[in-house]
Each structure stands twice: as C-alpha cells, then as structure tokens.
Amino acid sequence: MTTIEVDGLRKRFGPTLALDGMSFTVRPGHVTGFVGPNGAGKSTTMRVVLGLDTAEEGTALIGGRPYRSLSRPLSHVGALLDAAALQPSRSARDHLLWLARSQGLPARRVNEVIERTGLGTAARRRAGGFSLGMRQRLGIAAALLGDPAAIMLDEPFNGLDPEGIVWMRDLLAELAGQGRAVLVSSHLMSELQDTAARVVVVGRGRVIADTSVAELLATASGGRVTLRTSAVPEAARLLKEAGASVNALDGDALTVTGPTAEEIVALLGAHAVPFSEVSSYRASLEEAYMELTRDAVEYRATGSETGR
Template sequence: MIEVEGLTKRYGEKVAVNGLTFTVRPGVVTGFLGPNGSGKSTTMRMVLGLDRPSAGAVRIDGLPYGRLQDPLRHVGALLDAKALHGGRSAFHHLLALAQSNGIPRSRVDEVLDTVGLTAVARKKARGFSLGMGQRLGIAGALLGDPRILMFDEPVNGLDPEGIHWIRTLMKSLAAQGRTVFVSSHLMSEMALTADHLVVIGQGRLLADTSMADFIRHNARSYVRVRSPQREQLLDVLRAAGTVPVEAGGGVLEVDGAAAERIGELAARHGIVLHELSPRQASLEEAFMRLTAESVEYHARAETSSGGWGDAGGGRGGGKVT
C-alpha cells in the first residue's frame, strides 16, 4: 500500500505538488492521471525518495522509502526506461541490481523471460529500441518480486502486442493482491487497464474514485434515438419528463433515461424506432472536462492567414511533470 499525506513540493515560488493526500491500495490497478505539468512525475519521485518533499509524507507499507530494507523486494518502479548503463548487457544490468539488493541470480533469467528479452540478454542496452528499453525497465521493476509496483508511461515505444502484454501483466499483478500504480497519457489504454483513478491538476487532487464513478460524474452519457415518427416520439419523450435534444439528421439525443425505458415508451405508443443506442462517455471526455481549468500548456492552431491562433488559451510558466 502507498499512503500519501499532505504531500507538497516547491521549487522556489513554483508549487509543483500541493497538499496531495490519497492511498493506493492493493488488489486493483490505480491509474494516475493529470495534464502535462500537473506534478505526476514529481509525486512518483517523492514516493521513491528521489525528491524530498517540502511538506507532508509518503509511506510504503507503513514506512518511508528510505527506511525499507532491500527496497527492490518491497517496491519496483519504472520511471525512466533510459536510466541504465548503455555499455552493460540486459543480463548484467539486472544482475547488478540483483546483487545490490540480495536477490538471487536465478531471478535475472526469470524476469528476462517474463518480459521477452531472453534472446537479447547478452546484447548491450545502448543498441536497444525504445520498446526493448521499456521491457528491460519493467524487468528491473519485477526483479525483487515486490508487492508494490509503480510504472510511469509503461507503454511508451511498445508495439500493439507489447501494449496488450503490459496491460495483461498489470492486471495479473493486481489480481495477485499487489499494489499497482501507473501513470499514462494514453487514455484509451488506461480505460482498459485501471480500476481506480487518482487525478491531479496543477499539483492538486481533483479526483480519487473508481473508473466507473469518474466517467459517470464527469462526462455525459445519453441515448441516441431515430424514428420516422419523430414528432410523435418527441411528444412522448417530453411527456415522460425527459429532455430530448435534436442532433440533426432526424436523430434525438436523450439524457436521463435508460435505453430500455425509451424502447418501452415507444412500443407502448406504437412508435417505430430505426435506432436506439446508448452512448457511454469515454474516459478521455471525462478527463478533458475535469481538467479543463488545470491545463498549463495549450497548443495553438494555425489560422488560414498563416498566423497562429489560440487553441484554448494558455499560460506561461516552468514545466514540472
């Protein structure tokens, strides 16, 4: 378990992390989301004792990281896949980690096999692709067979097979009762992987909730309906207390009513339906809506005159990730 309490980090006048309090529990995959510059990487570094908090505390299974004996046996982390000695082979990179943490040599071969790098175990890491580097970093995180795992952008550089593999791995680790904490900008993948979400913006906690509740509370879900008896359908829906919105092309979008209820209303009044489809809001839509006021870096779209127009406003300021 990871417990974050009142965690704050300042760089001069810049507040990168501002009073964060949350708990990452075992048995589920917890996604860590936030716009660029929101403080996610800084938070993860403080969890691992790489940065010192200005205020607050982090406990890993009840202890600060610095007080853990054999830390790789307690927590494994992938924060930067490039943080390795390029002149060492994959095998010797992991062997050095194992020997410094009292981990048996046999474990090196096991994790190389788990991440699919056995065939290149004796090749120097400097020749690895980005995806191979990610796999080696994940092998390092798994090396001590820890109960807690932290991954920052673990799918970077992975091909579709690799993305499916890391998704399955994280779910499997959580199913074993381990604590899995993962940060990613890839919303479609996070929607398939995470059970729980911690969302921050400008260093502050915005949400700490289940995936389902996060989407339900922060994005619109509706039912799309189309009928040749459109006017009659509108009257029936309004009489039933719903608020249908005309979406063009004869389509109505209905909030606040289940598709089953709309179908039953139509059947009761003899209305033919050509379409009745519930539309579930996406994680990306919910995330964009919740964090709209917390985005620090806005792109600007090129105008037809060749200049650059603001694509959503923006602010200056140093970047802290």
C-alpha cells in the first residue's frame, strides 16, 4: 500500500525558515487533513513532496521513493496545488489529453475522469473561461487521471458551490475507501471534520499535532458537560462537594468538568435536584485548531517569519 512520508524537512527561502523539521505520514485508506495558519509550510511541504522545491534536509517519499525517481508519476500520485495552472486557450478535454499522452495513458481515461468530475458539458470549452469551481474540478480530474494510489489536494473546496462541496466530500470518502492515501489541505474546518479521519496540524514549519480527528476533538472538549437547572445554587454545591469543577454560564446553565454526564444525572437524581439538560460538550475541529495554533498565529502576526 502506498504512503506519503515526510521526514525532517527543512527549507529556507532566503532568511525565512519555511520548514523546520516537518515530519508526518499519510497512510492509505483514509483522508488526512493538513491544516495550519497561512505561512505554516503546508504548500511548501506539498511542493517538496512533488519535487517542485528542494529541501535542504530531510526526505519526502511516495511509496518509499522520491517523486523524481517515479516513472509516469501521475500513476503514483495525483495532485492539485493551483487550479489556475493550465493553458487557458485549451479546452478541458485537450488539457487532460495532453497530460494523458505525456504519461502514456489512453484517451479513454480522459473520458472517465471528465465524467467522474462532472465536466461532461464543459469538456470542449476553453478552460480560461471556467469559474474557479470548474477549474477546481478540472484540476481534480487531472489528479485522478493516472488512477494513482496517493492523492494530494491543496484547498480543493475553494470556489465550489454547496452542491460542489457535497460532491467533493463524497469523492474524498470514495478515494479513501478505495485504499488510497489522501492528503487534503483546507481552511474549511467544518468540511475536514466531516471528511478526515486524521489531521496534521502545523505551525512555524513544524508539526504541532498528528492525531485522529476523534482524539483531537475529545481532547479539545476537555470532558466538559453542560447542565441546565432551575436550582443552580443547589446543583453547583452538590457538584463541587463531589469534586467537580463548576462554572456558571448565563441564565440557568452551568459548565461542569470532572464527572461524566451519566454521573451528574445520577447525583442530581439522588438529591431530587431538577434539571432540563445534561449534555456532553463536543468541541468543533475549528475550536481545536484555533487552540493548537494560537501561538503560531501570534508568531506570524509579529512579522518575524513569513513562509509559504
């Protein structure tokens, strides 16, 4: 099975340290989200993996081999880094046909990816007249052209309408379900939360967190429980006596940390304290991301470092 392995990448652009020991692995069979503030090193990492930039230190391998050693590389890894990277006077079909011929791929494969990406009615139109969403679909068609075992997409949700976002979500799930290694960079945390199984959070050119989405959300949620009760003082007293940390919200709400929701229900029930809601708090991926990258964002804001 093909993996994308990034190990100890260091890269400078003049005085700017863009990558500072970047290391992670994208494994087959699920979508890995790749997130971080602007300038955190996401695009540079992808460019190094694809041989478009050269790192001073470290390795970037696809299926155990550097990109430049791959014969017919589109059959190993498909990528979308810039939806505008095309000849605008060519039709969508001719753009894909040119890529296919460069890789020794049959013309029927062009027809297959055009159909898969919903470009059928626009295939013979000049790509220069496409909207951003249509260019994204064309770039994804190019990434799928060689039926690769690894896929890398940089901000693939950009420019897509709601129907296109649903389509993209389903496509990513399908690609992962087929056993491919899928790396997706995006600023749309809500889409990654619904799509990615793992997430690599980066800042200042290095990995801050590399974990499953479920584990990251559980950590960010912090075991908090929301309690709504008409007997706030009595409920707070009982919970504090039981060792819980209790914070008052507005109105009849409390945030409780320590006991589980089930334990809170049992405690209040045993003392006949009324309540209308006891629910475990679930943080969003956006909240978890903001907490993890707070220092990286502040660091960027000082102007001390700018990367790609």
